[in-house]
Amino acid sequence: MYAIVIGCGRAGAEIASRMCEQGHSVVVIDRDRAAFHRLSDSFSGTTIVGHAIDEDCLVSAGIERADALIATTYGDNSNLIAVQLARKRFNVQRAIARVKDSVRASAFERLGFETIPSTTIVGDAFEQALGWEPHQPNGSPENGS
Amino acid sequence: MFVIIAGGGKVGGQLARDLMAERHEVVVMESNPGKARALQDEIGDAVVPHDASEGRWLIDAGIGRADLLIAVTGDDEDNIVICQLGEALSEGRARTITRINNPKNSDTFRTLGIEAIVNATDLVMTMIERDVSVAPVVHLMRLRSAGLELVEMTVAEGSAADGATPEELRLPEQGGRISVILRSGEAVFPSPTTRLHAGDSIVLVAQTEFEEALGRQFAAPTIV
Structure with a gap:
């Protein structure tokens, strides 16, 4: 698989390194060159300094032949835009956004975009660790005044 | 009309004043505490001091019954996601209009088929056709x-x-x-x-x- 990982924070570096270990080709994009130090020794892919929604940057990262795009920046909105670009503009098969805001995550899931709702996942994990019943998310507003 | 304005900077603040003067119900969402406070001093309770792309605050602000959502933060990505989120959370009921700051992004969003542009046109057409009062439209198009x-x-x-x-x-x-x-x-x-x-x-x-x-x-x- 040829994958583009956007954002080289802890999560981005982790998934990029893991993908390399699995034998996939990976390009990591981050605005800050210093972020690439987080990549593990097992990382064998390439790195590009650039912005998540800059089409030129995505093209130079090879998005036109990418099988997957993983958006892991700290900005939910950047991730959501990157995923939409990947899917709609470049026909990337799998495009997944890390989204911290659980309401935003479920709204975009309903719009047909894949998200990793990280806050919900961590909340669920804590709940599970405590042996509690799973939480029922409530992401839709009440209509009417 | 009930209007939510995302972004309480110069444009958002002016829009709020204009729309309130036209007797529309207005809520302004501004995540910068300083800007939010300054605006609160002027227009009071109509300010929600939070990020409009944060779902729970957009719900709190009343997106479920909003007629119009105007995204005028200084960040194009935020503006687009706020509009999309607003449409999703209102189940398509709220019309959205956004400002695109960087013309380069405008092309990107257009090719994406993100509806901001279509919505802006729709909005202007409908408002002009329906509303006898032309004044708010004039203000909107300053965008x-x-x-x-x-x-x-x-x-x-x-x-x-x-x-x-x-x-x-x-x-x-x-x-x-x-x-x-x-x-x-x-x-x-x-x-x-x-x-x-x-x-x-x-x-x-x-x-x-x-x-x-x-x-x-x-x-x-x-x-x-």
């Missing part, structure tokens, strides 16, 4: 979003438009549409065959690139 200009002009005596119809002036082919004619203090919604007269005030929605050429047909255009 210059979507490559549209809202222009008010007076038909000058002897101009190409004097005595002509929109059809004869071939306005649609030139990227323009007369939304309303203000004649002797009354609003006339024109058909393609409504004849214009010198002294008529017209409100024209025009694509920015064609605005100048269109203006020449009426002479002495004034950009609102």
Whole structure:
């Protein structure tokens, strides 16, 4: 698989390194060159300094032949835009956004975009660790005044 | 109308004041505490001091019953996601309009088929067609979003438009549409065959690139 990982924070570096270990080709994009130090020794892919929604940057990262795009920046909105670009503009098969805001995550899931709702996942994990019943998310507003 | 404005900077603040003066119900969302406080001092409870792209706050602000969501933060990505989130959370009920700060992004979003541009056009058309009060529309179009200009002009005596119809002036082919004619203090919604007269005030929605050429047909255009 040829994958583009956007954002080289802890999560981005982790998934990029893991993908390399699995034998996939990976390009990591981050605005800050210093972020690439987080990549593990097992990382064998390439790195590009650039912005998540800059089409030129995505093209130079090879998005036109990418099988997957993983958006892991700290900005939910950047991730959501990157995923939409990947899917709609470049026909990337799998495009997944890390989204911290659980309401935003479920709204975009309903719009047909894949998200990793990280806050919900961590909340669920804590709940599970405590042996509690799973939480029922409530992401839709009440209509009417 | 109940309007949520995302972004309480210069544009958002001014929009809020204008819309409130027109007796619309307004909520402004601004995540910067300093800006939010300054705006609170002026317009009080109508300020929600939080990020509009944070779902729970957008719900809290009343997106479920909003007629219009205007995203005018300084960040294009935020603006687009706020509009999409607003549409999703209101189940398509709230109309959205956004400002695109960087023209480079405008192309990106257009190719994406993100509906901001279409919505802006729809919004202007519907508001003009439905609302007798033209004033808020004029204010909205200060946003210059979507490559549209809202222009008010007076038909000058002897101009190409004097005595002509929109059809004869071939306005649609030139990227323009007369939304309303203000004649002797009354609003006339024109058909393609409504004849214009010198002294008529017209409100024209025009694509920015064609605005100048269109203006020449009426002479002495004034950009609102």
